[in-house]
Amino acid sequence: MQNRFKPTSRALAASAAILIAAGSAAACGGARAGDETAAAESCVDTSGDTIKVGALNSLSGTMAISETTVNDAIHLAVDEINAAGGVMDKQIELVDEDGASEPTVFAEKAEKLIREDCVASVFGGWTSASRKAMLPVFEDNDSLLYYPVQYEGLEASENIFYTGATTNQQIIPALDYLAETGVKSIYLVGSDYVFPRTANAIINAYAAAHDIEVLGEDYVQLGGVDFSTIVQQVNASGADAVFNTLNGDSNVAFFREYSNVGLTAEEMPVMSVSIAEEEVGGIGVENIEGQLAAWNYYQTVESDVNSTFVEAFKAAYGADRVTSDPMEAAYNSVYLWAATVEKAESFAVADIQANADGVSFESPEGTVVIDGDNHHVAKTARIGEIQSDGLLYTVWESEGPIEPDPFLEGYDWAADLTVTE
């Protein structure tokens, strides 16, 4: 019997030897910290009649309900551009990948799109977690991501174009609106992750500088649905308004509880920054009618461009579908990319970066213009009220597009908030 153990201890020794060999091989390996590494060679093929781009959205998992709508909007824009003759006379070929609501999958698929499919650019991402996961991939491989969702700001990567709102195009206008309507005290409710926490840090700084009292600040886990305690506290606080940065399903539970205890929009309005046309149906119009939201686009925006967009979307995906801000921002991002390519007369990343400044698009929300310095776009801010048909109607809008300021450098009261690199 003793004999039987011998060969395996040798196997152990052998693999230990392999380990040491691998370790010592590593010692004479590649670049050390501080060495210049050559940027990865781009493998984008611009010789044919088509040009490949990627769409990376969560088509499965918890975010699928939101992100599939963005995917639809990207497809619509690509189809329209192709029907009109393509980009630089090339038809766009769209490669879909599923981010599966998981940051690691987003990183994996982004790398696959860049290195295996050799796409010229990628459109997609929704959560900040997915963007943070993809950012190093796009920087390391020197490729381009167009990110279509409003977010917490404090970021400006050379390799990302942010076509959704940053904080000074959504949260600050929402606060300005509340202040204008005479709100003197607010209560903050949010999901526990980076966007609500950053948003609330900004709100606290704003409130301190504008004589508004913050009566409470509560967070629940993402997806959390128990709001009895929080809503009781909100009710007891007697605040003039609630600022809601909850995300996803939590909104359903929050607004049901809110109307259950008898709170109404007249008594204590709720300003939300993550509730769009898609979400209203899930919450139930009766629970949320009259409440406020802050975005840059609503389906009801009155313009010829928007009615064409809404009609085209309904024709492609069904008359019962609605259009929302992130969808519109994703739709814009494809057009902005195409316009930049046409201006640069090149699909190369460096040429697009060099020519992006000032590129504009007559979008459903109005004119949007790329800022070449921070890669965000100038957008019009709009406060909307939810009405009984489940749609949002503009009650206030900014005078023209607001210049993006992701690090809030133009606001004295925000000086302590940001650390610029």
Add this chain to the structure above:
Amino acid sequence: MSAVSKFFQSKFGIWSGFAGAAVALFGIMPLLLSGFRLGLFAQFLCYAIVAVGIGLAWGRGGMLTLGQGVYFGMGAYLMAMHLKMADAEFRNGPGAVPDFMELAGIRSLPAYWAPFASPVFTIAAILILPTAFAVLLGLAVFKRRVKGAYFAILSQALAGAFAILLIGQQSLGGFNGISRFQYFFGYTINDPVNQQMLYFIVAAVLLAVVALSLQLRRSRYGELLVAVRDSEERVRFLGYDSANIKVVAYAVAALLASIAGALFVPVVGIISPASIGIVPSIMFILGVAIGGRASLLGPVIGALAVAWAQTTLSEQFPSAWTYAQGLLFIVVIALLPGGIASIPALAKRFRFKNNAEAVEATA
């Protein structure tokens, strides 16, 4: 016993098995796969290392460890903390605050981060912390004879609680987790040569871990572990403390998961609560179940097969792959309860049966 399996249990067979695997992993794969695919394969190998541990604890020891994400996550976060400290130090000098903390509004380095500037401390922590935690938890649980479904529920709840705990920690990146690593022990991660080297390190660790598992299976301890799995009462009546036997297997599984997590971080470039909660923990178990939990290589094959199938299916059918994957699980579990590793044995039985029928027909 067939000639093939006899060969692989002989002294020569084991050597040639390891040599063959080494040639495949170090020689053939790097030639066959592009840089991106090799990186992806390295990620799969990390899952395989976790699977070897589960094969030991569950396959041999009968403990359904539904919460290996906890130990995987511990190893991963400990490694991520070191990489972030090294990055910050390289950019802004010693004691600098990692970039994601600046965004979260944390201006001074939390005290518990400081020791992770040391690579030696980090590696020691990766090896010791999860193992020690598993030993303590194992003693508390197995000494009180918690087993079966109760143990499975407990370990799964632990994974859920751990993920929730991490989401609340802004100084560990919260929901977003930790990403954007530039250097791995002084080497630039974004360099093809170093990426291949990372793959070699992961592959070498996997071989070493399989050898460790083989050693344990063939030792006296391995026999005892199987005995505990099959009849814990009898082992106790024979005078052994069955709890101690289980604790060892559980702690080894935790150690392997932690090592895998630590390697996962530089390979994939991100760790977040989404990679370590309940769902990823179940995916670890699924791989092992599909490969064959009780065999030596079954867990490895299963983990690789599940990860490969997930990637390939989702690339081919981005919007419908989850259905295909679900179907695959049902088919394998319904038709192959012993997993992929049981195919040779099944084929043999099928041949025997046919032979027997042939004999009956001629009689």
